Amino acid sequence: MQPTAGHEAGGAGRSGDAALPAVVPSPGVPLEVPPLTRLDVHVFRAPIDTPVRTSFGTMTDRPAVLVRIEDEDGCHGWGEIWCNFPTCGAEHRGRLAASVLAPRLLGRAFPSPVDAFAALERETRVLALQTREYGPIAQAIAGVDVALWDLVARRAGQPLWQCLGAGGAQPRVPVYASGINPDGAVESVARAREAGYSAFKIKIGFDPDADRAVIERLAAAMGPGEGFMVDANQAWTPAQARRLLPALAEAGAGWLEEPMPADTPVDAWRALAGDSPVPLAGGENLATEAQFIDAADGGWLQVIQPDLCKWGGVSRCVPVARYVLGAGRRYCPHYLGGGIGLIASGHALAAVGGDGLLEVDVNANPLRETLAQPFPRVADGGMALSTVPGLGVEPDLDAAGSWCTLRLSQAVTDRSW
Ligand SMILES: [Mg+2]
Numbered sequence: 001m002q003p004t005a006g007h008e009a010g011g012a013g014r015s016g017d018a019a020l021p022a023v024v025p026s027p028g029v030p031l032e033v034p035p036l037t038r039l040d041v042h043v044f045r046a047p048i049d050t051p052v053r054t055s056f057g058t059m060t061d062r063p064a065v066l067v068r069i070e071d072e073d074g075c076h077g078w079g080e081i082w083c084n085f086p087t088c089g090a091e092h093r094g095r096l097a098a099s100v101l102a103p104r105l106l107g108r109a110f111p112s113p114v115d116a117f118a119a120l121e122r123e124t125r126v127l128a129l130q131t132r133e134y135g136p137i138a139q140a141i142a143g144v145d146v147a148l149w150d151l152v153a154r155r156a157g158q159p160l161w162q163c164l165g166a167g168g169a170q171p172r173v174p175v176y177a178s179g180i181n182p183d184g185a186v187e188s189v190a191r192a193r194e195a196g197y198s199a200f201k202i203k204i205g206f207d208p209d210a211d212r213a214v215i216e217r218l219a220a221a222m223g224p225g226e227g228f229m230v231d232a233n234q235a236w237t238p239a240q241a242r243r244l245l246p247a248l249a250e251a252g253a254g255w256l257e258e259p260m261p262a263d264t265p266v267d268a269w270r271a272l273a274g275d276s277p278v279p280l281a282g283g284e285n286l287a288t289e290a291q292f293i294d295a296a297d298g299g300w301l302q303v304i305q306p307d308l309c310k311w312g313g314v315s316r317c318v319p320v321a322r323y324v325l326g327a328g329r330r331y332c333p334h335y336l337g338g339g340i341g342l343i344a345s346g347h348a349l350a351a352v353g354g355d356g357l358l359e360v361d362v363n364a365n366p367l368r369e370t371l372a373q374p375f376p377r378v379a380d381g382g383m384a385l386s387t388v389p390g391l392g393v394e395p396d397l398d399a400a401g402s403w404c405t406l407r408l409s410q411a412v413t414d415r416s417w
Contacts, residue, residue, distance in 0.1 A: 020289055020319040023114055029156050029163050031112035033148055035417050038070040039102040041094040042397065043406035044338070045087065046366045053181050055205030055235035056085075062365040063090035064338030066395060067097050067140075069105070069147040072415065077151030077390060080341035080371075081143030082310035089136065091406045096133075097140040100124060102410035105144070107417060113148035117141060117315040138287060138311050145313025146344045154390035160344070161385055164318060164351035171350035172382040176201055176229070179336055179361040182214045186221045192362050193223070198381040199254070199357060200228045204244075205235030212247045219251035231257035234285070238268045242275060249277040255303045257281040266298065273300035284334035287311045292320045296327035305334035305359075308348060309341035321352040332356040338365075339372025343391050346376070350385055358383060367403065371395040 025031055044064045052059040065081040081097060083090040104123050110116040120141045128137045153163040161171055176199035177192035189200045202218060204211040218228050230253050232241070241259035248256055256278045260268065262285035273280050281303035286292055287310075295301040304324045308317040321331040331354050333345040346358050360378065361368065369375040372393035376383045386392025397404075 020293070020323050023164065023315060023318050025163055026158070026165050029158060031114075031152050031156075033110040033113060033116055033152060034071040034073060034075075035107060035109045035415075036069055036105045036412075037072050037107075037415070038068075038409065038411040039098065039105060040068040041098045041406070041408040042066045042068070042395070042404060043091050043094040044367055044371070044400055044403040045090065045405050046403045048364050050181075050364060052179060052363050053183075054203055055233040059084065059087060061087055062367055063087045064367040064371060065090050065094045065097070065143065066338065066340055066371060067143045067147050069144065069151055071151060071155075073155075075151055075155050077147040077149065077154060078340050078393075078395065079143040079145065079147030079150065079313075080309050080338055080344070082139045082307060082337060082341070084336060093136050093140055093143075094406050094408060096136055097144060098408035098410055100127065100137070101140055101144055106410060106412045107414070109417075110148075113145055113152060113313075114315040116148055117145045117313060120144065134287070139309065142309050142311055142313040143341075145315050146309065146341065149314040149344070150390040157389050159385065159387050159389060160314075160347040160391055161350035164314070164347065166351040166353070170384055170387050172384045173346050173349045174357045174381055175199075175360045175378055175383050176357045177362040178231075178359045179203070179363045181363075182206060182210065185214050186217050188362070189218065189221055189228070193226070195362070196378040196380060197360075197362070198226045200226070201257070201359070202228060202230050203233065204230045205232035208240070208243065211244060215244075215247050215251045215253065222252075227252070227254045229254040229257065229281070232259045234258045234261040236260055238264070238272055241272055245276050245278065253278050255279045255281040257303075257305070258285070262286060266294070266300070269300040270298060273302075279303055281305055281332070283307070284310060289316060289320060293323060296324045296329050299329075301329065303330045303332050303356075305332050307334040308345055309335070309337060314344065314348060318348055318352060321348060321354075325352065325354045330354060330356050333358060335359045336361045338367040339369055339375060339393065340391065340395065342368065343372050343376070343385075343393050346383060346385055347391060367400065370400045
């Protein structure tokens, strides 16, 4: 997990070196992206009454950056760009998509979204080096990639999960309730249980005694067939992490997520994993295929959690996820944002399969359901995905209008291709 020179190159440098299978669509599914004619960015911030606390910061409003891409035939697709922390960065990411990526997309056709991803990565590589904005640029590319996959799936007349190779009539992905604050955790779990969840993830990494206490309370609150996981959000040193392991093992925690900073040397990860009776999880802060491959092959992460709106989109995260399963690890997509990225993560999980769970933030966030209508229902620990072509959802822009902070449009004026 330690950053390398390749990591510093922002994904563009190392990703081409990694040997991963390409995204395999269902046979006969056309993936061509026709000439693109329009790109719109919508940035939202919804106020919330209860801030979301993590060990590294507090979220006082909920942001979301959506990108809509349209082709010459008037078909469109929606994507979402990760922007959670700090929330002041949401508008910046929207501007990057409109000013840096739109000129590289409009008027161009691509053999597939994978080719568009590769072109954007290649063409922004030097800019990322120059600005050191590896993260925001990678996130903007990831959001555009999701929009292009929604577009090609809609054009193909297939739901994205089917387009990506999943069989069956209508997949139902297992879910867990996430983002639960330690304050009032048992009450939050009770509400999530009422809402159809049977697995729950709680944020720890604050005061060690308080962490231990909440872990014990949660263990006592679990009913038959229920389980919980914990997320330290990179809070600890290896020694601090070790001190919590007995309590987590005693409580039967399903996994311990990001106990240490993602750039902690690999030897320390390997040693902690070797000592831990609880599986270690991580991946939302990895940003090259090589890092995911190392983590999966090395085995210090048993649960691997790429965030497809933060790095890689569908084009890179689906191959990573298939590699993860092939290496005998669990793929559990990370997600904490608006509805488009959540639904896209569900389609990726349905396509890849395995025994992973979809992360569904259960904190108040009106952008989750308003920006993805009709929002799939959660029941009995799972979410049934739509059979409508593409992601199967549309944002309700009118209902979200009061939360919109920025809207940008770029369109081609010369259609002489
Ligand atoms: Mg996490």
